[in-house]
Amino acid sequence: AHSAPLTLASGEVVGWVGSVLDVTERQRVERLAARQQELLEASGRLVAMGEVASTLAHELNQPLGALSGFATGLLNRVRERRITLDEIVPVVERMERMADKAGRVIQRINAFARRQDMTRLPMALAPFVARVAHSVPLPEGVALELSLAAGDGPTVPADALLLENALHNLVLNAGEWAPRSGRTPARVRVSLVPGERQIGVCVADSGPGVPPEQRATVFDAFSSHKPGGMGMGLAICRSIAEAHHGRIELADSPDLLGAKFTLWLPLT
Known part of the structure; x- marks a missing residue:
């Protein structure tokens, strides 16, 4: 904005009109941006809640x-x-x-x-992942492999119940797909992958993988390729990852030859 001095009748310069307008406009834009972020977060929580409730x-x-x-x-x-x-x-x-x-x-x-803040508390990730993975009922003949950090491993701020829901869904989904390629033994591998200021919880399986034409919609609600599936599990995982300021990625597993889902979580 153009700045001009504000001068009294006496000739005294008391300020700069443009500078004041610049500050006021910046404050207005910052308030608007903060409000937009609040609405986005609220919308995201409501979407995630709807998916979880489903x-x-x-x-x-x-x-x-x-x-x-x-x-x-x-x-x-x-x-x-x-x-x-x-x-x-x-x-x-x-x-x-x-x-x-x-x-x-x-x-x-x-x-x-109700848009209440999640209870994100410091949590030792390795024992948590091991406990959740072992609690998932896998089909008969599907082997569970864990590749976790020694001891407690890294600590992440997380809502334990929501994160358990996401990890449970990923391992359950991997267990259901693992035997469908016909490769034996059918396997599900859960591992921790270090990243820059983040840690990835990786769930890979020996199944047929996700075809390229389905990858764009695999995290969408009501998009299921399992008989009788509602298509909500991966949508819930994505919502929970984003609620933790993280993300979830899909790739091919180079060794198990099936799908590999990685849930990335910030370390701070």
């Missing part, structure tokens, strides 16, 4: 199904008087843990929907 029944099916099975078995043994008090306690404790986990998943989704 698969809520599927994600909670395992713990709720297990709860129902434990309750039915326990009730039958109690009615038939085939169980002691000492045997009851561990069963009820396990049911309590499953119910608690299901409840915390729902709480995190509710917080996501």
Whole structure:
């Protein structure tokens, strides 16, 4: 903007009109940019929440199904008087843990929907990835291989429940595709890949890979190439990665010959 001195009738120069206008305009643009960023983040959270909610029944099916099975078995043994008090306690404790986990998943989704900040806390990545990968039920005959850092490995700021959801989806998806190439043994490999100020969680499989014509839409919601699939798992993974200021990439696995998904997370 053109700057001109502001002069009183007495001839005293008291300021520069252009400079004041420059500062005011810059402040207005900065406020507008901050508001736009806030709206984008809110929109992103709502999209991610919608995607997570779409698969809520599927994600909670395992713990709720297990709860129902434990309750039915326990009730039958109690009615038939085939169980002691000492045997009851561990069963009820396990049911309590499953119910608690299901409840915390729902709480995190509710917080996501209300635009509350995620609980991003420092987390040792290697033991977390190992625990989640081992908890995923892979099809019979599919081998899980881990290639993680020694000890706790790098620490990342993360929302543990949301990140667990993303990693669980990636490993589950890899396990379903791994046997479909006919190569034996069918394998899923989970590894950590160092990057510049970031760390990648890589999930590769021995499946047929993703054809080039499908790569542009593989992360889109409702884009599924699995029989009966809703096409939400990878969309959720992408949303969770972006909520952590990270990203997710798809490539070919040079050694397993299938697909390789890498979830990149900033170290700070």
